[in-house]
Amino acid sequence: MxxxxxxxxxxxxxxxxxxxxxxxxxxxxxxxxxxxxxxxxxxxxxxxxxxxxxxxxxxxxxxxxxxxxxxxxxxxxxxxxxxxxxxxxxxxxxxxxxxxxxxxxxxxxxxxxxxxxxxxxxxxxxxxxxxxxxxxxxxxxxxxxxxxxxxxxxxxxxxxxxxxxxxxxxxxxxxxxxxxxxxxxxxxxxxxxxxxxxxxxxxxxxxxxxxxxxxxxxxxxxxxxxxxxxxxxxxxxxxxxxxxxxxxxxxxxxxxxxxxxxxxxxxxxxxxxxxxxxxxxxxxxxxxxxxxxxxxxxxxxxxxxxxxxxxxxxxxxxxxxxxxxxxxxxxxxxxxxxxxxxxxxxxxxxxxxxFQGFAPVTAPRPRPAHRVMPRGTVAYWRFDADGLSGAGRPGAAVSPGTVARDLSGNGNDLTVRLLHSSAADVLTWSGDHHTDQPAHASLRFDGGKQPDRGAVLTTKADAPLNSLKFRRGFTIETFVKLPDPYEGDHAWMGILSWEGRNGDAGKTTGWSPDEPTCSLNVTPERFLQFVLYPDVQDADPTSWSHALPVGRWTHIAVVNDGRRTVMYVDGSKIARNPSQPATGIETLGKPFVIGGTQFAERFGQGFYGWIGDTRLVDRALSPKEFMLLAD
Structure with missing residues (x-):
């Protein structure tokens, strides 16, 4: 009282x-x-x-x-x-x-x-x-x-x-x-x-x-x-x-x-x-x-x-x-x-x-590549010293021609390429990473519009990944982070894709025949958009996520079991996954790309933000098999 x-x-x-x-x-x-x-x-x-x-x-x-x-x-x-x-x-x-x-x-x-x-x-x-x-x-x-x-x-x-x-x-x-x-x-x-x-x-x-x-x-x-x-x-x-x-x-x-x-x-x-x-x-x-x-x-x-x-x-x-x-x-x-x-x-x-001052959280140690390549891994890229030549100093520009090795050993190495007349610092090395990411490194992309600028990493013309059809299913995973503040117009920027036109594959149902056959993009509202033109069906089932946060790492997984596609964000299944049948990816023998998406076989803007470990597996993985650390 x-x-x-x-x-x-x-x-x-x-x-x-x-x-x-x-x-x-x-x-x-x-x-x-x-x-x-x-x-x-x-x-x-x-x-x-x-x-x-x-x-x-x-x-x-x-x-x-x-x-x-x-x-x-x-x-x-x-x-x-x-x-x-x-x-x-x-x-x-x-x-x-x-x-x-x-x-x-x-x-x-x-x-x-x-x-x-x-x-x-x-x-x-x-x-x-x-x-x-x-x-x-x-x-x-x-x-x-x-x-x-x-x-x-x-x-x-x-x-x-x-x-x-x-x-x-x-x-x-x-x-x-x-x-x-x-x-x-x-x-x-x-x-x-x-x-x-x-x-x-x-x-x-x-x-x-x-x-x-x-x-x-x-x-x-x-x-x-x-x-x-x-x-x-x-x-x-x-x-x-x-x-x-x-x-x-x-x-x-x-x-x-x-x-x-x-x-x-x-x-x-x-x-x-x-x-x-x-x-x-x-x-x-x-x-x-x-x-x-x-x-x-x-x-x-x-x-x-x-x-x-x-x-x-x-x-x-x-x-x-x-x-x-x-x-x-x-x-x-x-x-x-x-x-x-x-x-x-x-x-x-x-x-x-x-609680950091008296009970600091012990960060997980990097995991070696061999521990995060399950059966069926067709490509795995990471941007630490194991995966990227010359990686090391934060903020250092990654020069054109730098190679990111495919650690799966399947020959799908990526090579850095600057878009348009972009300056060298449009792509830099970073030690920033998702807490649960295997490698403690990423690439910082500074792509944007007006004028278009950016950088991409692409496979060589004869890389096996360019033509894989994935008819038994696939899992595509990556880690991304959008900047805070999120400045400028970055609508419809690409995270990853295969080059080429779906129209050249005889697809007729899509929004435009000039879209690539598979791409993961970010909308003006910061929603994820995964567009797929299957190898078997004449269709374009598209998954849409909720708005991505800024200033925070996000894990993305797109899983196809040979019948339909489901997107997961941070290990959670999103709501807007299509029920439309989807078997395989209609690849055209053209390069796989990280950092951008083509339209009419031309790159516009590049990605804006960070991209970390990226992995492709030729079968559907369960969430417990994702690159995220288990609880």
Whole structure:
């Protein structure tokens, strides 16, 4: 609860209610089936929950549940633990669906910290115990507010001290006084640290917390405490006096701490501070005791998504969600979910980059060519020293006539050729590469229009690849990256193709007889277009991808099984793959090309961006056989 002696304490005039929508949270579907009296059977706390199911520690998506001040639900003879029981039933039931890793309480469990209040609260936590791991810390209403963590024995410590958590697989330990604790949870394939610090951590408590961080130097850490920050009515959070002490003594100097959560004050708010390493630390205040029914056990879910580098946050009351909608009161309806900017929001967190200073990602080593040439490989080019003569210095021009060797040994070497009157620096060597690419090198193409310029790499006139028909199927793979910023007009630029006109092969169904018989291009919207004139059918089935991102490497695979063609982007099948039959490629004995596409047997612009390892196989590969590293 807010401290009336603090100059930044909330006054009744500042305790405003945020209008809340009644939309059911996406992860809350199952709670409506859990009535207020629904019992949940006990289960051992070993990474599973019943009936919610097993937590997936490897999924890139998981949730951290945050529970602020529940003190008005445990207030002498006015106590009502049922809202909190409903919240705990929700967490158990939804653990699998929302992939809930952990729950942390931010203090002020009770109003007065009496034996009776503490005992009732401790009994209520049994609904959660053994099903979802959790931490609890003392707020100023749970103990004597004039003391720090050296206060000695209390009813709170007897109920919520280390003995309560000792059986949890996440529990790492507690400070000697018992009021500070830490948990290590495994989620998204890595370990995370949760620090639960007392309302007033003493110098000894802070030294203990620093020791925990020192003993876990590679773990990203979430710091939880009761009194951390207060907020203006506009939701801008500011460190409290205790929060400033924690910032100066612990948070700012430990780059591991990227998220710090507190309760105590209202309204809720958030801010971003910069630590000594120059990195963001998200500081949030979460408290709903001023709302209807003392907050009704309202929960906040922090949904971590490491695939999207995002944390999505939502705030809602499971107790009201479980009610029959026809019987909800007006105040219940407006308190089901909070959707203001301090209660429902998303944080952009580039996790790998943010954690690089203390837990750097070990880049995979280059893979030798022989390890990435499966049965049926007809050509494989890479632009490191193994595959490209003269490769080495980033930014160095790749001269016309330079040879990129076909490492499959099938004689499909490529030779560099400048288009039109392009300068030598239109093609340069680069060490930039997709993380999962076998070779750690690429070529940087600076093609463009007005005037047309660029460079291509082409096979010799007698290369076997020029005439292969691929009637049993094929897999064409490459890695590309578009520049950021993506400047200029590069519409319909080619990534790779075979030279020649489909009209010369007797094809009649295409957009133009002057198109090549097979090409992979980029549209004005940055969509991929794969155009194929099959060897057997008189057809032009075309695959279209979504828009490619800029400034990021993309893996592309086009797979044909002898019947139809399917395109994959980053190992995922795209939507717009044609069902039209397609058997083989109607090659005309003319060169295969990387870096451009002809029209009417003339190159216009060249490719703009980076191209990395490129491989052709004469059969359909499954995604697990692509050049991408296996998970």
């Amino acid at each position: 807010s401290n009336p002696n603090n100059p930044h304490s909330s006054t009744p005039g500042r305790r405003r209610l945020l209008q809340a929508a009644v939309t059911v949270p996406a992860v809350g579907a199952a709670v409506s089936a859990l009535g207020a009296g629904t019992a949940v059977s006990a289960a051992p706390l070993a990474g599973t929950a019943a009936p919610g199911g097993r937590f997936d520690a490897e999924s890139p998506r998981f949730a951290l549940a945050v529970l602020p001040d529940t003190q008005y639900l445990f207030d002498a003879d006015s106590a009502d633990p049922e809202p909190l029981r409903a919240t705990f039933r929700y967490l158990v039931a939804e653990r699998r669906e929302a992939n809930i890793a952990f729950m942390t309480h931010l203090g002020d469990v009770t109003e007065h910290g009496t034996e009776d209040e503490i005992e009732l609260a401790a009994d209520t936590f049994r609904t959660l115990h053994g099903k979802v791991p959790y931490s609890v810390l003392a707020g100023n209403h749970d103990i004597s507010s004039g003391t720090d963590d050296q206060r000695g024995d209390t009813a709170y410590l007897r109920a919520f001290g280390p003995r309560r958590f000792s059986g949890m697989p996440t529990f790492g330990g507690a400070s000697p006084d018992g009021y500070n604790s830490y948990h290590v949870l495994t989620a998204a394939g890595r370990d995370w640290l949760v620090l639960a610090l007392d309302w007033r951590a003493s110098d000894k408590g802070l030294a203990w917390a620093q020791d925990v961080l020192d003993r876990h130097p590679t773990l990203p850490a979430v710091l939880t405490t009761h009194d951390l920050a207060w907020a203006d009515d506009d939701g801008e959070a500011h460190l409290s006096g205790n929060g400033q002490r924690l910032w100066d003594r612990l948070i700012r100097g430990n780059d591991q701490i990227f998220l710090a959560l507190g309760g105590h004050y209202w309204p809720p708010g958030r801010t971003v501070l910069t630590n000594d390493a120059g990195h963001d630390v998200h500081v949030h205040i979460t408290n709903y005791q001023d709302r209807y029914y003392g907050g009704a056990g309202m929960i906040r879910l922090y949904a971590f998504d490491l695939a999207r580098d995002t944390i999505d946050v939502q705030t809602f009351a499971p107790w009201f969600l479980a009610r029959d909608p026809a019987r909800r009161t007006p105040l219940e309806e407006e308190t089901i979910e909070l959707t203001g900017p301090t209660d429902r929001f998303s944080l952009a967190v580039p996790f790998a980059e943010r």
